[in-house]
Amino acid sequence: MSATTTETERRGRGGRGGRERILAAAAQLFAQQGINATGMEQVAEAAPVSKRTLYAHFRTKSDLVIAHLRELSAAGRTLEGVLTRDDLPPRERLLRLFDHPAPEASPVRGCPFVDAAAEFPDPDSAIHSYAREQKLLMVHLVTALVTELGAADPTALAEQLVTLADGAASRAMVLGEADYGRHARAAAEILLAHALPKSS
Structure with missing residues (x-):
């Protein structure tokens, strides 16, 4: 191995941007093959960084x-x-919940929080807990929006809308249809039409 090659590899594996490269590599691998099927060594190789650098940024796979x-x-x-x-x-924000852009290279994926919770089913695990927090945040944000729009029962409407959104994302992933959300969007439009004042 030449001195030039060694220096090039050293700059690629270490130096600045290591954390960003690790996260980019992890995102690609997790999307392609799932979280549990992806090993830390694979992430380090794809980044590329040394395992020492990987664990300096992320002590555990959960991290x-x-x-x-x-x-x-x-x-x-x-x-x-x-x-x-x-x-x-x-x-429009509410209806955009059902628009899922087609993936450029990776398979169609559902909601990453639902996917992560499914791969880590223990409700007490750090990953499952974080996913649950994000799903609770989602319904909180939707509740605030439908309240702003004047819904008579914003809590119930919000739960209905997020259930549609998560369900559509899951079916899009299973069926490999990135635009599957159009079906749920049509249902959401009916829900909103019945639940909101006519001027909304």
Whole structure:
């Protein structure tokens, strides 16, 4: 191995941006093959970073998974992301819950929080607990929006809408149809029409 190659590899495996490369590699691997099927060594190799660097950033796989989920949420790449968009009116935010863009390369995935909870079914596990927190946040955000729109029973309406959204995302993943949410969107429009004042 030449000195130049060694230096190139050293810069690729260490240096700045290690955490970002780890999260990017984890996101791709988790989407392609699932969380449990992805080993930490695979993530380190795909990043690429040394295992020492990987564990310096993420002491456990649970830490990596939760950081991955937080990254998706912060980037607006979850169902919940559209609910806080200030550039859309409340009703449109609610309906955008059912729009799932087609994946560029990876398989169609459902809600990452539901996926993670399914792979870590122990309700006391850190990953399952984090996923549950995000699903509770989702219904909280939807409740706030339908309250703003004047729903007579915002709690019940919010639960109905998030159930539709999560169900559509799950069926999209199982069937491999990224646009499956259109069916749930049609149902959501009927729910909103019946539950909201006519002016909303």
